[in-house]
Amino acid sequence: MKDELEMRRVLNDTLIELSKTNDKIVVIESDLQSCHLTNKFFGKEYPDRVINVGIAEANMIGVAAGMSTMGKIPFALSFGPFATRRCYDQIFISVAYAKQNVKIVGSDPGVTAEANGGTHMPFEDMAIMRAVPTMICFEPTDAAQFKAAIPQIVEHYGPVYIRMFRKQAEQVFCDECMKDFKLGKASKVKDGKDVTIFASGIMVSRAVEAAELLKAEGIDAAVSNLHTWKPIDEEAIEEAAKKTGAIVTAENHNIIGGLYSAVAEVVAKKCLVPVEAVGVNDEFGQVGKNPYLSEVYHLTTADIVAAAKKAVSRK
């Protein structure tokens, strides 16, 4: 079942709500307000707190950093590739190295860029953002989780990268079960004893489906959502490794430098168990609908099932 609200709407509504008591939040766009609806919602409510710098992402990030030095909490938005690799050095130096409090939102993660194709399809955004010291890297799963996360992102002083699906996500969580949500702490979806599937973003609902299918084949899979890729929840990974003895990672992202890497780094350090990866294998994007591209890049429920079986067989 899909969420009622689009993720971009959740961002707007939550920032509007927070801005009632926090006059420091500003939104900076590079000519994609219509795509993020910050013209219709946040900008309607707080027109003086939105800056549109035009199609100039490097300047957008610098402007955000400069505003941060004056006490503002800027949210700088663009499509994933343009919010990250297009202005990577600006993020690295003007924001992170300068210890500025800028939140960067990269929209349309991975295959969800659909018809915009290879130029607009970030499979590497989290990998490069993970390599920026102090950067928190977060991919919300659904509306309930995103709503719970945004106040914590605002509260945290320091740079945060938010990998945001723009549209209606598949609902996984509810407001009630997100009341204990913590950035950096995995959101457990279901318990299991044979293998743990660590999933992020659009892959979480697929992991839940995969667990159902695995059950029919006698494999009891746990599902956990690693929404925060950095800092990664080492405790949850170690616990899963010890308890289930096998791990699958599922990400709408290149496995090089992504969630697979982040999890494998912990497994190598804490508790060696088989880790199988579902994710994009060192490829560029292309145009196509999400279901088609998910087949092409092996991001489907069936791919997760196959990876889980393989992981279990390697125990």
Next chain:
Amino acid sequence: MDKEKLAFLEAKAKKLRYDVIEMIGHFGVGHIGGCMSVMDALTAIYYDKGNMDAKDPKKVDRDRVVMSKGHAGPAMYAVLRDKGYFPEDWITTLNKNGTNLPSHCDMNKTPGIDMTAGSLGQGISCAVGMAIAAKMDNNPATIYCFIGDGESDEGQVWEASMYAGSHKLDNLILLLDYNKMQLDGPVSVINELAPVADKWEAFNFFVQVVPGHNIEAICEAIDKAKANKGKPSMIVLDTIKGYGASFTEGVANCHSMSITEEMWRKETGRDA
């Protein structure tokens, strides 16, 4: 400007240049050329036109100085040290292990530095962001931002300038250190910036071109820039790279050079 004040400012700029020579001399090598060329403008801002206070370095309504050509860090440090932002003896620590005075400006290391810079083209965007935020908050701060002529090869300089002109950021004063030399050679050979005034006029700036080593002219230009409403300002400082030291002034490769103890002592007349 009265003669006494002008004499004070000129003497101050000379002293600060000697401090830069000594500071780089203690390390042995550094970006001397571009530090010497901006010193008169820095003196005009910090000792006459600017609103900053070493005793209250973070005061909200202070004027900001962004040294976007971040390799002129030593020029900033000479001023901030003289103003009392940090202890005098830091002069010997430039670029040494564990220092608070790195080659390129770092706001988290050096008291009085308003923005980290060094990757060229970035500071100007940050200055634009500061100007936007100041206007949002009715903060009277003037945002001064130094950029280099070589730095102006960077596309980000023009992204930032276009936005500043388009949005009439009249609390922003850009100062271009137009010394006409960049690391690999003359700006005119590598990537011609002329006609420089026309360029920023076309970006909707109020442009003034001043002799960059005439403090009185720089002060007057800052007054005019502040009085001119509805446009950001560009003050083109017509400068000489390495100005004010016999071994750097007009020397082709003075962007970064070695300075021995013998050289800086002889130049400054400071005894061991």
